Amino acid sequence: MSARILDGRTLSKEIRASLLERSLRIRNKGHAPGLAVILVGNDPASKVYVRNKSKACGECGVMSKVFLFPNSVSEHELIELIEKLNASNEIDGVLVQLPLPGHVNVRNIMGCISVNKDVDGFHLYNVGGLVVGGTIFPPCTPYGVQLLLETAKIEVSGKNVVIVGASNIVGKPMALMLLQKDATVSICHIKTNDLSLYTKLADVLIVAAGKPGLITADMVKNNVVVIDVGINRMPDGSITGDVDFDNVKHKASWITPVPGGVGPMTVTMLIENTIRSAELRMSINNLEVTKLEKQNQVYGLSKLLGQV
Numbered sequence: 376m377s378a379r380i381l382d383g384r385t386l387s388k389e390i391r392a393s394l395l396e397r398s399l400r401i402r403n404k405g406h407a408p409g410l411a412v413i414l415v416g417n418d419p420a421s422k423v424y425v426r427n428k429s430k431a432c433g434e435c436g437v438m439s440k441v442f443l444f445p446n447s448v449s450e451h452e453l454i455e456l457i458e459k460l461n462a463s464n465e466i467d468g469v470l471v472q473l474p475l476p477g478h479v480n481v482r483n484i485m486g487c488i489s490v491n492k493d494v495d496g497f498h499l500y501n502v503g504g505l506v507v508g509g510t511i512f513p514p515c516t517p518y519g520v521q522l523l524l525e526t527a528k529i530e531v532s533g534k535n536v537v538i539v540g541a542s543n544i545v546g547k548p549m550a551l552m553l554l555q556k557d558a559t560v561s562i563c564h565i566k567t568n569d570l571s572l573y574t575k576l577a578d579v580l581i582v583a584a585g586k587p588g589l590i591t592a593d594m595v596k597n598n599v600v601v602i603d604v605g606i607n608r609m610p611d612g613s614i615t616g617d618v619d620f621d622n623v624k625h626k627a628s629w630i631t632p633v634p635g636g637v638g639p640m641t642v643t644m645l646i647e648n649t650i651r652s653a654e655l656r657m658s659i660n661n662l663e664v665t666k667l668e669k670q671n672q673v674y675g676l677s678k679l680l681g682q683v
């Protein structure tokens with residue numbers, strides 16, 4: 376047996392064609408959708424992401440601006456730039472690449488991004504939205520994984536979903552999104568005793584640990600659906616995931632490759648969020664604007680909305 380491939384590259388291509396149409400609609404109203412990316416230092420996975428994002432923005436008619444800083448940058452300098460971008464009419468989305476150097480407080484930085492330009496979905500307001508059942512900007516990687524599952528008609532309701540990795544950018548938001556879809560979710564992390572006890576229970580296994588070869592064939596049950604989020608740069612320059620693909624594929628019913636699985640979906644969903652942000656600002660999608668305004672009145676955040 377060999378698993379069917381969840382092909383993020385092909386699905387991304389289809390979605391990007393429809394994103395280009397939406398982007399052109401916005402341009403016809405006199406605005407070019409714009410994304411600002413802030414990159415500090417030289418994390419290898421971040422570099423891959425930045426390169427692929429710029430290319431995809433070009434394909435979808437989104438203007439992208441990258442701001443590069445050395446590791447020595449101060450929190451103050453970053454906040455100053457974010458405030459400028461919050462106020463800029465040319466920018467619909469602001470993304471700060473993680474990880475940031477230790478002396479920079481991630482929460483302070485994410486908290487400065489206008490909730491209406493938070494296309495990564497990392498502002499506490501948007502994180503809170505996810506906890507209570509929905510946000511206008513779903514975090515890109517979990518959003519992409521969800522779309523891959525839905526497109527392949529893989530039902531998660533009532534299934535055992537096991538997530539390996541509990542980061543704020545992948546593991547935790549992924550768990551919340553699938554809980555919302557009625558999955559029974561377990562989250563494993565570095566302190567989990569006997570990881571394989573959990574992975575063997577999984578109907579759907581999502582791995583985001585950043586450890587090549589972490590998941591081997593003896594750790595999964597037959598017919599499992601495997602989603603490999605890991606991006607690891609190998610000494611020969613190639614990219615590999617966290618799953619032993621060549622052996623696990625013989626037990627799985629579906630599996631994502633690396634590259635060509637989750638990665639392209641993350642990039643595509645980022646552009647989707649950026650275009651939706653532009654539509655909201657241009658009042659193209661009035662239904663969602665009204666919904667967002669109502670939510671913000673409820674949470675008393677109309678002041679934050681004023682930052683747009």
Ligand SMILES: NC(=O)C1=CN([C@@H]2O[C@H](COP(=O)(O)OP(=O)(O)OC[C@H]3O[C@@H](n4cnc5c(N)ncnc54)[C@H](OP(=O)(O)O)[C@@H]3O)[C@@H](O)[C@H]2O)C=CC1
Pocket residue numbers: 420516539540541542543544545546563564565566567570583584585586589604605606607637638639641642
């Ligand atoms: N394909 C894509 O679109 C994306 C890929 N990535 C990639 O996914 C991976 C994870 O990224 P990110 O979530 O940011 O990483 P983090 O390093 O922030 O988090 C990794 C998580 O995995 C856990 N972990 C690490 N080793 C083990 C282990 N041996 N057993 C169980 N749990 C373990 C860590 O536990 P603890 O915190 O307790 O140490 C932590 O919860 C990376 O390779 C990254 O490059 C990230 C974002 C998007």
Ligand SMILES: Nc1nc(=O)c2c([nH]1)NC[C@@H]1CN(c3ccc(C(=O)N[C@@H](CCC(=O)O)C(=O)O)cc3)C=[N+]21
Pocket residue numbers: 420421423424427470471472473474495515516544606614633634635636637638639641642
């Ligand atoms: N604020 C923030 N948000 C993130 O979402 C975020 C981040 N910081 N920091 C870094 C990680 C990593 N990440 C990737 C996304 C796509 C690919 C990607 O395009 N992967 C291709 C690689 C193809 C290739 O170029 O070889 C693939 O898997 O097919 C890689 C890595 C997002 N991250």
